[in-house]
Amino acid sequence: MQAKKSAKILTVDDDPQTLKLVKTLLDGFGYSPRGLLHASFLFRLLEDEPVDLILMDVNMPEIDGVTLLKQVKEHPLFHAIPVIMLTGEIGDELLARCFENGAEDFINKPIRDLVLQARIKSVLTKQAYVEEIQAQKEKETALLQEIQKDLKFAEIMQRSMLPGVPDVAFLKIAIHFQPWGEVSGDIYDFSFNRKGELNVFLGDGTGHGVAAAFITMMSQMGLRNIQDDLSTDEIIQELNGTLSVSMPSDKFMTGIYMRISPQGEITVTNAGHPPLLLIREDGSELIEFSSNGTALCLLPEGMASFTKASEQLNSGDKLLLYTDGLFEWENPQGEDLGDEALLDFIQQNRNLEIDGLISHLLDHLHTFAHGVPCPDDITILGFQYL
Numbered sequence: 001m002q003a004k005k006s007a008k009i010l011t012v013d014d015d016p017q018t019l020k021l022v023k024t025l026l027d028g029f030g031y032s033p034r035g036l037l038h039a040s041f042l043f044r045l046l047e048d049e050p051v052d053l054i055l056m057d058v059n060m061p062e063i064d065g066v067t068l069l070k071q072v073k074e075h076p077l078f079h080a081i082p083v084i085m086l087t088g089e090i091g092d093e094l095l096a097r098c099f100e101n102g103a104e105d106f107i108n109k110p111i112r113d114l115v116l117q118a119r120i121k122s123v124l125t126k127q128a129y130v131e132e133i134q135a136q137k138e139k140e141t142a143l144l145q146e147i148q149k150d151l152k153f154a155e156i157m158q159r160s161m162l163p164g165v166p167d168v169a170f171l172k173i174a175i176h177f178q179p180w181g182e183v184s185g186d187i188y189d190f191s192f193n194r195k196g197e198l199n200v201f202l203g204d205g206t207g208h209g210v211a212a213a214f215i216t217m218m219s220q221m222g223l224r225n226i227q228d229d230l231s232t233d234e235i236i237q238e239l240n241g242t243l244s245v246s247m248p249s250d251k252f253m254t255g256i257y258m259r260i261s262p263q264g265e266i267t268v269t270n271a272g273h274p275p276l277l278l279i280r281e282d283g284s285e286l287i288e289f290s291s292n293g294t295a296l297c298l299l300p301e302g303m304a305s306f307t308k309a310s311e312q313l314n315s316g317d318k319l320l321l322y323t324d325g326l327f328e329w330e331n332p333q334g335e336d337l338g339d340e341a342l343l344d345f346i347q348q349n350r351n352l353e354i355d356g357l358i359s360h361l362l363d364h365l366h367t368f369a370h371g372v373p374c375p376d377d378i379t380i381l382g383f384q385y386l
Contacts, residue, residue: 007124008032008050012039012068013057013086018111022055025113029120039063043071046078053124055107058087058094066097073102082127084119086111152182161220166190168198170262172384174355176362178325179377185212186323186379187220193228196262199235202381203255203296204273204323212377215253219243219296232257232269233308236293240271244300252297256289256321264313264385269306271296274324274339279350281316286347313385318354320346320383325376326361329369337368354384 009031011022019035026033036045039062054072058065065085073079085098088109098106104123107116165173177184185205192198201223205215222242226235236257243253254273260266268276272295278287293306313319327342349360358380365374 006030006032007052008034009053009055009120010034010036010045010049010051011055011086012036012042012060012065013055014039014060014062015057018057018086018109021111022116025111025116026120028113029117031120039065039068042068043075043078046081051081052127053120054081054083056083056085058085058089058098066094066101069098069103070101082123084123148182161217162188163190166192166198170264170386171198171260172354172386174358174380174382176358176378176380178374178379180325180374183213184377184379185216186325186377187216188379188381189220189223191223191228193259195229198260199228200258200260200321200381200383201255202273202321202323202379203253204377204379205253206251215243215247215251218246219253219255231308232259232267233293233306236269236271236296236306237304240296240299240304240306241302243297247297252295254291254295254324258319258321260313260319260383260385264317265310266313266319267308267310269293269308271306272298274322274327277320277343277346278311278313279318279320279346281314281318283350286343286350287311315385317385318350318357318382319385320354320357321381323377323379325374325378326365326380328376329365329374329378330372331368332370332372337365354382358382 009026011019011033013019013035014037016037019037023033023035034049034051036042039060056065056069069083069085072081072083082104083102085103085106086109087094087106090108095106104126105119107119162177165175175188177186177188187203189201190198203216203219205212219239222239225242226238230238236255239255255271256273256276257269258266258276268289270276270289270291271293272291275288275290278289280287289309292309294304298304327337327339330336345361345364346357349357352360
């Protein structure tokens with residue numbers, strides 16, 4: 001880091017001979033010197049002519065140099081200007097007071113040219129380094145603010161693509177969508193086919209943030225270009241083919257696709273996702289629609305295999321879909337909730353209405369985590385057959 005060759009240097013000293021000597025030396029060093037005989041005019045001069053460095057005498061009749069130094073360092077506009085004290089005294093107490101009040105260095109009188117040149121160069125080099133760091137911080141702050149604006153825009157865009165709760169005569173529906181950051185790696189979608197059946201997709205992309213959100217938004221756009229009347233396994237197969245050609249090789253997503261007919265028949269295809277839970281109204285054992293295929297994008301089109309499973313719903317039966325952030329939330333001891341504890345909780349609270357079950361489950365998770373923030377996105381989709 002090089003000091004500024006054309007630096008403007010102000011000398012504040014009540015001795016005209018000292019001002020003349022320093023000016024001559026500074027001219028010879030290639031700097032732009034300015035002298036001030038009356039210290040009381042310092043701030044007025046600085047307002048008119050900014051400087052890069054101040055050389056300040058300690059002993060002056062109008063105001064002592066240490067007091068003036070303190071005023072400079074407390075000034076909102078001029079506190080960053082480095083100050084070198086000029087003194088004929090070498091007492092430790094005086095030097096300590098100078099440094100305590102913000103002096104960068106000191107030079108003993110009588111002033112010697114080599115010492116003056118070396119001390120000025122050292123201070124200006126340090127100041128240039130400080131200014132470069134500050135400029136870099138300002139750039140980083142501006143960049144961070146720009147990134148935050150972009151993330152906010154991405155959040156708005158992602159949420160605008162998410163569907164609202166569909167009005168379905170034969171279902172009660174509840175949704176909880178909780179991104180880890182501004183944007184989420186989870187995605188869900190609803191559509192109806194020509195038979196009036198509700199199609200539901202829930203996906204979870206690898207990672208967090210913008211990259212994961214990009215993956216899930218690609219999946220949502222891909223779904224909307226696939227015919228809604230295909231079987232659930234055919235839709236997942238089509239989606240896998242679409243994503244495989246455009247997804248980076250180190251990225252994948254899990255997904256689950258469900259179709260519910262007005263008559264209560266459900267068909268499910270699970271691609272590497274946590275199981276869909278069927279909670280029977282009659283109190284019988286929970287039914288899990290576990291993964292019956294690989295995650296999306298792990299295998300190219302033609303190599304991946306997906307299947308479907310079906311069940312018949314009865315009035316009051318509930319369905320629960322969720323992403324893995326739900327059971328990976330940890331407590332202060334570093335223990336996650338786990339899928340077994342999750343299933344036990346659902347079993348114990350199965351008689352609640354679907355919206356109450358989800359609300360109660362989230363309360364339980366917050367109690368379990370005891371203030372530990374969730375490390376992942378959480379999405380829960382709940383359905384109750386009427």
